[in-house]
Amino acid sequence: MTEDDAHRHxxxxxxxxxxxxxxFAHTWDPVVLAALRLGPRRRRELRAAIGGISDKVLTDSxxxxxxxxxxxxxxHAEAPPRVDYALTGLxxxxxxxxxxxxxxxxxxxxxxxxxxxxxSTAEGL
Amino acid sequence: MTEDDAHRHxxxxxxxxxxxxxxFAHTWDPVVLAALRLGPRRRRELRAAIGGISDKVLTDSxxxxxxxxxxxxxxHAEAPPRVDYALTGLxxxxxxxxxxxxxxxxxxxxxxxxxxxxxSTAEGL
DNA sequence: CGGAATCCTCTCCGATACTG
DNA sequence: CAGTATCGGAGAGGATTCCG
Numbered sequence: 001m002t003e004d005d006a007h008r009h010x011x012x013x014x015x016x017x018x019x020x021x022x023x024f025a026h027t028w029d030p031v032v033l034a035a036l037r038l039g040p041r042r043r044r045e046l047r048a049a050i051g052g053i054s055d056k057v058l059t060d061s062x063x064x065x066x067x068x069x070x071x072x073x074x075x076h077a078e079a080p081p082r083v084d085y086a087l088t089g090l091x092x093x094x095x096x097x098x099x100x101x102x103x104x105x106x107x108x109x110x111x112x113x114x115x116x117x118x119x120s121t122a123e124g125l
Numbered sequence: 126m127t128e129d130d131a132h133r134h135x136x137x138x139x140x141x142x143x144x145x146x147x148x149f150a151h152t153w154d155p156v157v158l159a160a161l162r163l164g165p166r167r168r169r170e171l172r173a174a175i176g177g178i179s180d181k182v183l184t185d186s187x188x189x190x191x192x193x194x195x196x197x198x199x200x201h202a203e204a205p206p207r208v209d210y211a212l213t214g215l216x217x218x219x220x221x222x223x224x225x226x227x228x229x230x231x232x233x234x235x236x237x238x239x240x241x242x243x244x245s246t247a248e249g250l
Numbered sequence: 251c252g253g254a255a256t257c258c259t260c261t262c263c264g265a266t267a268c269t270g
Numbered sequence: 271c272a273g274t275a276t277c278g279g280a281g282a283g284g285a286t287t288c289c290g
Contacts, residue, residue, distance in 0.1 A: 016235040017159065019242075020227050024149035026262075034142065043272060054264050059273065069241025081270085081272055090237055094230060101226035102145050105219060110141040112215055116194025117144075151282075168252060179284050184253060206251055206290085 023068065023094070028053055028061045030099065033070065033087070037095050040074070040086035070094060148193065148219070153178055153186045155224065158195065158212070162220050165199070165211035195219060 024030055028050070035041060035049045047058060062085060065071035070091035076082040087095060106113075149155050153175070160166060160174045172183060187210060190196035195216035201207040212220060231238075 016231045016239075017228060018156070019235065019238060020231045021149050021155045022152070024146050025152060027147075027150060028263090030146045031143065055273085056265085056275090057263060060262085067242065067245040069238065069245065075272090083272060090234055090241065093234055097230045098223060098227040102223040103142060105222045106141045106145045109215060109218055110144070113144060113194065114141075116215065117192065120192040120194065153283085179286095180253080181255090181285080182283055185282080200252090208252060 020098075023070070026061065026064060028057055029065060032058070032061050032065060033091060033095055033099065036071065036085060036087050036091070040084045042082065042084045046085070065091070145223075148195070151186065151189060153182055154190060157183070157186050157190060158216060158220055158224065161196065161210060161212050161216070165209045167207065167209045171210070190216070 031050055031053070032046065035046050041049065043058070043062075047053060047055070050058075053061075062071065062073075066073060069088055072086050072088050074084050074086065076084075156175055156178070157171065160171050166174065168183070168187075172178060172180070175183075178186075187196065187198075191198060194213055197211050197213050199209050199211065201209075
């Protein structure tokens with residue numbers, strides 16, 4: 001690893017960017033964040049709103065987002081257990097900034113993207 | 126799958142957003158795009174500029190980006206084979222828009238993100 | 251130099267079943 | 271309703287090797 005130090009300065013600048021892109025590495029994490037965009041949601045509401053996510057994967061995703069400081073967990077001590085999840089300030093800023101920008105890009109270039117992908121898969125077969 | 130159609134309208138709206146977040150799902154794809162940000166690069170230059178990427182992974186990444194219409198390949202018929210890769214208009218728009226927004230977010234909240242991640246891993250042990 | 255092929259490892263995703 | 275435990279499959283990433 002010592003010789004790699006010579007290269008390190010070349011990509012260390014992108015290290016923080018990597019930490020950010022990794023937030024999108026897990027398929028469902030952005031979807032969960034998007035589902036929390038409009039306010040706190042209970043576990044069950046998230047499952048229903050997202051649709052097609054398994055129980056375990058939702059748990060994994062929430063744990064990662066909690067560990068990343070993007071989501072907060074609030075457990076209410078009630079007879080029927082009630083727990084809801086909400087974006088932290090950090091998570092909200094991620095949604096309002098980059099994810100919104102990505103959403104705008106999709107509305108502008110989404111068609112173009114899908115066309116390019118389809119045309120190449122058509123050739124690829 | 127037929128009963129899922131009832132749920133489909135709930136998340137189909139996020140389908141395009143998913144197609145976009147998937148562009149960041151593969152670890153090295155954003156890095157390669159970032160490396161092409163300032164202009165066309167040869168395969169070897171990319172490997173050196175990125176640092177720490179294996180040959181196969183770079184090939185895979187380039188193939189995905191080519192298939193997605195984000196990158197173009199230009200092969201020059203010369204004695205020493207010369208091939209360079211460049212962003213397409215679509216790829217450039219992705220870099221200029223969402224990726225730049227993500228970069229801005231990182232400069233503003235990167236510290237906060239790393240702190241949150243470290244503090245939780247410290248607890249987690 | 252560009253790049254395809256092989257093999258290995260790791261972890262993400264999904265389904266199922268069980269506990270508080 | 272919230273959350274955990276386990277198992278299996280699929281795919282990404284990494285190292286190495288060989289071809290044009």
